Amino acid sequence: MDNWAFGITMTIVGVGGTFLTLWILSLVMDLLKKVFPLSAEDTKTDKNA
């Protein structure tokens, strides 16, 4: 594969792949927050600490 084909492929797939992965990760993190919400007990433990 010549240098330009390599560079352009890496740029498109690299930038796209990084954005896509991190976007998926942000959705998973949102889901985690919904499944395990902050409870009143957690807040109380924080205040006592």
Add this chain to the structure above:
Amino acid sequence: MLESIIAGLSGLGSGAIELFSWQGLPNLVMLFVAAALLYLGVAKQVEPLLLIPIGFGCLLANVPLGDLMDEGGMLRTLYDMGIANELFPLLIFIGIGAMIDFGVLLENPKMLLFGAAGQIGIFLTLLLALGLGFTQLEAVSIAIIGAMDGPTAIYVTSQFAPHLLGAVSVAAYSYMALVPIIQPPIMRALTTKKERVVRMGTLKRSVSPTTKLLFPIVVTLVTGLIAPKGLPLMGTIMLGNFMRECGVVARLTKASENEIANVVTLFLGLAIGGTMEGKAFLTPQTLAIFGLGFLAICLDTVAGVMFGKLVCWVSGGRVNPLIGAAGISAFPMAARVVQVQGQRYDKRNYLLMHAAGANTGGQIGSVMAAAVMLSVMKGMGLV
């Protein structure tokens, strides 16, 4: 007898004779480079934990006939022990993971997208390096300076272009320390005063301990399944974070962020300094690497701020575009730069927590960009 005494004496001072001969000139120049690195580390406090061992390693490697980088020499042994097999950067990552609180990122996970935008400079620099005639593997190693993440740069370069390791590492760590100088002019040039004074409100605590505990496991699995070649990088940083969040292995967490990280940093720095031997380091390539590394960081900042402007426009002016500059891995420097720049135009504008979210997103983003690069190259059959 006399002959053997004369022969024995000829061994003394041989280093000086070699150093001040024509062929010792590159070593002599590198001794000045070592002095400059030590000066930056000691007097200017530029990444001293790295630049002092690197500078001293460089000094040791360039004293002629010391043979420290030859087979069996101390620096070569350190190099083989932890750089040739990529172990040292990974051990440092465990310590970094143990030090980072991802809570602020979990408060607003969309900040991860700033961490992706802050990596665009890596890929643009890759194109520039290829244009300057570097080979594909060398170009990848140079571009990774844009990750603004020392261990990631060392991990990738030691695999693909070990002969560039000294230049890439010194460039990565030096420019990381220069973030407060490099970023502000770019941030000001790309934003209007109206954009710089956008207030973002305060973050309310919304993350449970269970979420924080599960976060490193989920990140390891998701990113590992998408880009498996980056698993050692993401896996080690998340191992450190899991130990921190689970709270039952305080001894291991402390050891990872203190003793292990300190010892490995010393060994890593010395071994990198050992690769800066005059004849190999003093090439036009080295100058090009420093130039490209600088461009990489500028391009990261440009991309981050432009992405910030886009998000500001899409959100109807609720996001301050300066936050985009924090989407790089230099933590917490980049977040502080955003806070300082924001308060320069509005003393009551508190952007720090939002910027810290983008900054921790940048830490994950830089590792992810490297992981994607490695996996794409594996897919292309290049590694």
